[in-house]
Amino acid sequence: MSDLPKRVTIREEGPREGFQIEAATIPTADKVRLIEALAETGLTEVQCVSFVDPRRVPGMADADEVARLARRRPDVRYSCIWLNQRGLERAMQSSLDVLGELQCAASETFGIRNSGRDAAASLAEQRRWLETYRANGIAVESVVVMTAFGCNIEGEISPSKVVERLAPVLSLATEFDVKVPEVTLADTVGWATPRAVSRLVGAVRERWPDIPVGLHLHDTRGTGLANAFAGLQLGITAFDASCAGLGGCPFAGHKGAAGNICTEDLVFLCEEMGIETGIDLDRLIECARLAEQIVGHPLPGKVMNGGSLAGYRRAA
């Protein structure tokens, strides 16, 4: 295990992942409170909202207001996502950081359900985004491949399918003279296992050896942290995660679409193995407890119940 990375970067997606799926209407002030608390933990990016149709995602109806109200630290990026040009325009009008992202869905059926676009329409949309990014000086940070491991409608997704879907998006980026700094493989509905992570990351790296790979993992079937560990063993240093395990995708098509891997559990895993995250675990645990208090029901994170080991070590 000597080839584990020395340091990883964790992107916090709890506010966005979580509040878009919660049934109850969460007060805007509570969302802002959680975002502000997360920004005090050492996290360098907090994904705050998604600019999507409030009729489809009522939990994001107050996205503009959340964006406006959150007090900012200069060393933290307050990011957001969108699924179409209209969402991107809203993001640019907001006070949030607009981090250029390109998207594709390995499962076309999922893509249609998620964004209403088939593969061809999706590519046309990415072209529009690239034009917008260029016109507004927005740097592209990653290409996200949704349902990269499997989909509840199309079933298993092969690594070659992922490569096939990625290729035209990366070509498009090249057409715009954009060097893509990361391909993020998203296990949107929890089909991944450590072996699948190893195979898919291998296939993507073989085709594009110069593009770093990041992982967006969900813990639908309990393998989330094992998959993250497999990623760490492959030298991956970029992970998305969600405080307290908040979230789940509302368009995943089936019940049980559990949230991202839990940020503080991932921080625990990394720090206990000597991998720096730059994040204060005990502060993050406080955020997880706050998240649980805000949503009003138990969330799946474990370390917030088990506790960090720091206190036990001091007492021993």
Added chain:
Amino acid sequence: MSDLPKRVTIREEGPREGFQIEAATIPTADKVRLIEALAETGLTEVQCVSFVDPRRVPGMADADEVARLARRRPDVRYSCIWLNQRGLERAMQSSLDVLGELQCAASETFGIRNSGRDAAASLAEQRRWLETYRANGIAVESVVVMTAFGCNIEGEISPSKVVERLAPVLSLATEFDVKVPEVTLADTVGWATPRAVSRLVGAVRERWPDIPVGLHLHDTRGTGLANAFAGLQLGITAFDASCAGLGGCPFAGHKGAAGNICTEDLVFLCEEMGIETGIDLDRLIECARLAEQIVGHPLPGKVMNGGSLAGYRRAA
């Protein structure tokens, strides 16, 4: 990952782990029902009860009755545990399978709290058990090392401490001409990480290269399946697990008392990576749902909510 094992053996501990911790009194008939259902999944061992002082563990007050009532399949072992000679005698008087076990605690403080015995007294007790095993033709199956990774009182446990605690127990076994077929390393309170698993298994194998190592993992801090995966990568083929993750409860009153790794999540992890378990995942998921129904609150298992992938694959 080509060195993952072809097949693993999972010991189901849900009934014992779970019903000893649940606050509510679970009807004996329900315990029996779960044991019988688990025995229909392909599991080869179901740990049914612990024969312990009912004043300390009220949930096990009906252990003798559970043992008497459970209908038996000839191809399944219905096992039990004990912490002292009196418990062992009760086990032998029951109709359950008495599988010879030796125990030690890497953290002496934990050992004193758990069984009332310091290291010396514990060794004397193991001698009594070995005498009883010999007198009754009971084969020793394993030496279990409790708190092998860490302890909330003593803190971190070093691999050398584990080796130091194990040595006299294994010497004692040799004195009785007993060849110990497994050392089970137990992460009793959830301190392990994949790196710690790798280090400790390495240290034990270095000292006793001929004794297979098994893992008893708890998911206190979310790393349970990542630790199991690390074990699989080390070629470990014996795991304890608990249906639905019984033994832990995310709700008030049980905060942090997380159970074993969840059997069906482990089965999912293994089978999806091509490692045979001999267990029917969908039947096991039914057991997990039954367990949840019996305890009357959500249990931490994930696959029982996310579902196995078999149905999605058929539909795709």
